[in-house]
Amino acid sequence: MEKANINALQLFFLMLLFELGSAILVPLATGAKQDAWIAILLGMFTSFILLLVYNKLYLYYPNLLPTEYMQKIMGKVTGKLFAFMYILYFIYAAARVLRDFGEMLLTFAYPETPLFIANALLLMVVIYLVSKGIEVMGRSAQLLFFLMYVLAISGFVLVICSGLIDFKNLQPTLEEGLLPILKVVFTEILYFPFGESIVFIMILPYLNNPKKAKMTMLCANGLTGINLAIVMIINISVSGVGLTERSYFPLLTTIQSIQVAGFLERLDVYFMIALVVGGFFKIGLFFYAAVVGTANLFKIKSPLQLPYYLGILTLFYSIILSRNFMEHLYEGIIIDPFFLQIPLFIVIPFLLLTVAFLKNRKRENKYKV
Structure with missing residues (x-):
């Protein structure tokens, strides 16, 4: 671990910007149609359970990175395997978000620019920020x-x-009942964007007051859910369900529709600034977690060059992970939840917490005797 500290307010801002990140960019919960905002709010409340699990693990080992306490909980071999899986996921997730924003920039601002160049420019800034700590x-x-x-x-x-x-x-609200909404919650919203807060298990050890972690994360999660619900209400109210479902970037489609007093229009560049800020922190935190986890797991004594090596890997992977943007979205919505997100966001954390609880209870009983 680097010798650094952040306060609860900084953790709140990091988490909020991270979760908004690409979630305000892409179509979200459109399977629930006009009830998408309800699905987002239900997903937010459900995700509180995951945050409590992540926080409890942190409180058991407040001074250790997950790459270390996974080995203490599960043993060296299994613990290192779990830690390596998370590092690979963080690199993969950074590449996915980088691809999201590269595609957005090409679609709305630089149609003649190669995707590689757009992604490289974004990643250069991310690498610089991550290297600063x-x-x-x-x-x-x-x-x-x-x-x-x-x-x-x-x-x-x-x-x-x-x-x-x-x-x-x-x-009409709840036109098809609650079942389609719950399906969207447990197949999509719980994992994206709320479950992705798993990345903060790599950030929490730097918090200067561990007691504030739980409330800070719950508040950031809650405000994110409210913001995303408002965004979807606006998107559907302006564009309708059909156009919102078909649009790659529904918020930008909404913004392009703005026309005030006959002269104030074409504001998409103005609001792309806000989108890029969110994407910048989402890529940055995934990338930071991968760098710190790699340095810690493999005991790299001089990790100054590590961001550059992992940056090159992330950049090339962002280009080759899918042939086009439609395939990219399909992987994120259909494949990732079942093969990556459910095991990494739910199964493994609950397993770690169960074993950690049993070990700590056994230790406490031993001291009582």
């Missing part, structure tokens, strides 16, 4: 959070002023 990332989040929210609030006001919102697009 978690304290700098925390301070950067604290600063850029306010910029992002100023842009978000002004955008909300402009959408209202443009007269685009039609709440009839949100009706």
Whole structure:
């Protein structure tokens, strides 16, 4: 671990920017149609259980990275295997989010630019930030959070002023009952974006006050869910269910529809700034977790060059992980939840917590005797 500390407020900003990240960019919970906002809120409340599991593991071993305490809980061989699986996932997730934002930049701003160049430029900034450490990332989040929210609030006001919102697009509520909503919650929303907060098990050991971890994470998760629900309400109210489902980037489609007083229009570049800020922190935190986990697991004594090596791997993987954006979305929505996210977000953490609980209870009983 680097010798660094972040406070609870910085953790809150990091988590909020991370979870909003690519979630405000891509179609979210569209399987629930006009009830997408309900699915998001239910997914948010369900994800509190996961956060409590991650926090409890952290409190058992507050001064250790997961790559270390997994070995204490499961033994060296199994623990190292689990730790290596998470490192691979963090690299994979960083590459996926990098691909998301590279595709967005090409679609709306640089259609003639090769994807490799767009991804490389984004990743260069991420590598620089990660090399500066978690304290700098925390301070950067604290600063850029306010910029992002100023842009978000002004955008909300402009959408209202443009007269685009039609709440009839949100009706009828619960048209097909609660079952389709629950299906979306447990096959999509629980894992993306809320379950991805598993990355913060690599960040929590740097928190200067462990007692504030639980409330900070729950509050950040709650505010994220409310924000995403509002975004989906606006998207569906403006574009309708059909267009929101078909659009690769529904929020930007909504923003492009804004026209106020006959002259204020084409504001997509203005709001792309907010999207890039969120994506920047999401890529950065996944990448940071991969770098710190790799350095710790393999006992690398001089990890200064490690971000560059892993950066090259992440960059090339972001290009080759799918042939086109449609395939990229299909993998993220259909394949990832069952083969990656359920085992890594739910099964392994619950297993670790169960074994850690039994070991700690046995130790406590021993001391009582």
